[in-house]
Amino acid sequence: MTGLKVGPIFYGVGTGSFLHCYFSNIAYYLENNRWGSIYPHLMNKLYKGNLPIEDIHTAKKELDEIKERFKKLMPNQVIWEIENPKQRPPWGDKIAARITNLSNYFYTSDGKDLFDVLFTSFETALKVKKDISITSL
Numbered sequence: 001m002t003g004l005k006v007g008p009i010f011y012g013v014g015t016g017s018f019l020h021c022y023f024s025n026i027a028y029y030l031e032n033n034r035w036g037s038i039y040p041h042l043m044n045k046l047y048k049g050n051l052p053i054e055d056i057h058t059a060k061k062e063l064d065e066i067k068e069r070f071k072k073l074m075p076n077q078v079i080w081e082i083e084n085p086k087q088r089p090p091w092g093d094k095i096a097a098r099i100t101n102l103s104n105y106f107y108t109s110d111g112k113d114l115f116d117v118l119f120t121s122f123e124t125a126l127k128v129k130k131d132i133s134i135t136s137l
Contacts, residue, residue, distance in 0.1 A: 001013075001014070001015075001109070001136065001137045002014065002015060002016045002018075002019050002134065002135070002136045002137075003134070003135060003136075003137070004117065004118070004121040004132055004133070004134060004135070005132070005133045005134075005135040006121055006124045006125045006128060006130050006131075006132050007128050007130040009121075009124055009128075010135070010137070011117050011120065011121050012108060012109060012110060013108050013109070013114065013117065014108055014109035015109075016136060017080075017081070018106075018109075019134070020081060021078070021079070021080050021081060021089065021106075022106050022114060023042075023043060023047050024079055024080070024081050024082035024083075025070075025073075025078060025079055025102060026039060026042070026043065026066055027043060027082050028079055028082050028085055029069075029070075029073055029077070029102075030066060030069050030070075031043070033082070035082070039062040039065075039066065041055045041058050041059040041062055042059050042062050042063060042066070045059070046059060046132060046134065047134065049133055049134055050131055050132070050133045050134075051125075051131060051132040051133070052131050053125055053126070053129060053130060053131050056122050056125055056126055056132070057126075059122065060119070060122050063115065063118055063119065063122070067103050067115050068103070070101060070102035070103035070105075071101050071102075071103045072101070073101055073102040074101055074102075075093075075095055075099050075100070075101065075102070075105055076093065077102065078102060078105060103115065
């Protein structure tokens with residue numbers, strides 16, 4: 001299980017490949033296939049393992065913008081990985097009816113919206129004054 005760690009608190013996401021899929025779609029569609037060129041705090045700091053507390057407010061603004069921009073991308077546009085954009089997710093086009101665009105496409109293995117989990121982890125990090133890291137258990 002891969003997830004976000006804030007001090008002793010762990011927010012489960014799912015497999016590492018699923019989390020990579022999420023970030024791949026950001027880079028591919030929103031950063032013109034240039035990883036971290038527009039959203040450096042999320043893509044270059046958090047994705048690479050650690051988002052320092054002093055960067056959380058900026059990362060939250062990046063995440064807000066990503067969520068808005070993902071609303072313009074349809075579910076059939078999702079890519080599984082940036083290294084092979086033609087590869088489809090393992091589940092193909094079999095998705096829930098509630099998924100209408102990429103802003104509500106990504107759900108954790110326990111059924112939570114990934115954007116909500118990210119925002120919650122940011123708020124927790126600010127409250128407990130800790131960095132956020134991506135960790136695999």
